[in-house]
Amino acid sequence: MQQIIEFLKENLQLIYILILAVFIGVEVIKNIPAVLHTPLMSGANALSGVVIVGAILVMLNADPNNYVALSLGFLAVVLGIINVVGGFAVTDRMLQMFKKKKK
Amino acid sequence: MSITLSIIYLISTITFVIGLKLLGHPETAKKGNSIAAFGMGLAIIGTIFLNNLEVPIFIYILIIVAILIGSVIGWLIAIKVEMTKMPELVSLFNGFGGASAALIGIVEYGNNQADITQVTTIIAAIIIGSITFSGSMIAWAKLNGSLKKDIRLPKYNLINNLLLIALIVFGFFIVNGSINGEIIIYILLLFSLIYGILFVIPIGGADMPVVISLLNSLTGIAAAITGILYDNMVMMVGGILVGSAGLILTFAMCKAMNRSLSNVIFGAFGGDSVAAKKGSTIGGHIKKTNPSDVAVLMNYADKVVIVPGYGLAVAQAQHVIHELEELLTKKGVEVSYAIHPVAGRMPGHMNVLLAESNVSYDKLIEMDDINPQFKNTDVVLVVGANDVVNPAAHNDPSSPIYGMPILEVEDARSIIINKRSMNPGYAGIQNELFFNQKTSMLFGDAKETLTKLVQELKNM
The missing domain is CATH 1.20.58 (Methane Monooxygenase Hydroxylase; Chain G, domain 1)
Structure with missing residues (x-):
């Protein structure tokens, strides 16, 4: 119990940020027309590729002689950036079509 | 920094x-x-x-x-990628994001084993990341058709839940230091991957969009957890944003199908009880028709409504259906499309697909707006859709889709259903609409059949 209270005390600011972010996510997505569900899901998927930042940090922090860490980090960067670039590109392609016939 | x-x-x-x-x-x-x-x-x-x-x-x-x-x-x-392949592509990309998070966790475990907060986040990143990865790969395989069957181990819900609890307990022991060592982390990885597979594999293909949306939300959470590890704000906030937005989207999709999330995950849609039942209650005579008869029918109609479904996407028939629509409009027929919220494999899937072939925005009518219009409709053309027009959702309480809002095409004067065969839809349930007196079945591949239909209409 003591440990949990300590943890809460130390990370209170973090907890605030995370909870507020949850509310922003909910508010931003509320009342979206069904037409946009697929592009939105795809766009959100691209955003989840933000994990790439962590993958880059893994490589930056890796010991230059630790080949296992470097190769795993390399793979993580490749996979993460596929998620980001592919995700945004495909969302853009979908939305391109919506735009064309809007006029 | x-x-x-x-x-x-x-x-x-x-x-x-x-x-x-x-x-x-x-x-x-x-x-x-x-x-x-x-x-x-x-x-x-x-x-x-x-x-x-x-x-x-x-x-x-x-x-x-x-x-x-x-x-x-x-x-x-x-x-x-073709626009029809969109849902599985999102799943594939999402899996990569999850794998990235799991890999980060593995490397970082080698670096920090002392700090409890660090180890907790690392363990969570590995578990969530790898579940997302293997789950997404299964969803991907199911959607692109390479994995057709819904494999259900006996008592799979029990097995899955026990495995998940075991994973959490295992993670807890790693965190408090009872067990440690490099090899442990790979065992955790392996079992998380297995859980991801077992989690998705019993769920029917029709429910995959919900699963993908849920897994998408999980990737966001994995990214946020990794962000905590590096005290990195953009990862934390970005990840949580996707996590909560994805969850809301998941609930929106469940709502469109009139089902709860737990029903989707643990319910095993179209499972054994349904299989035993199907075919036994519904029977009767079906009426077949051919493109030239349909062409005549449509030519003299005032109002035609097209109901597109996944079959349209599979057959790549979105361009020819647009051609049909233009041709009929030129002949003075009022044409619109009825879009069910979960038509296709993803909400909005049909909109994207039809937009690709330049179908005008205002012709796509959502379910609640089109349903009252069916009474004044002469011909409804259902292309590759099944469950979204199944009247069992209204009048058969034992049906797994009972309660789901549907397109009420029965109200129209005549119904043409284009399907490849009499096989039941993705949910695996038979459709009494096919045996309706007003219904005629137009068997054949959507693209081929519609092309013939367009030809016949041009000749008139």
């Missing part, structure tokens, strides 16, 4: 929120996507070049090579 990088992360985070917000409106969606992409680019470049760390040059080269390789692969897949 330099102050410049902190500011860059702040800007990126803001672009994510604004981007997501703009993605929610048809006019601004494209701009929203570009803004979020810009913010992401900023965060990536900033992380590489403004990190204030002493890093040997060859590591920079490795990072840049990795980014180039991944960007080219991602770009090529995104540009080449």
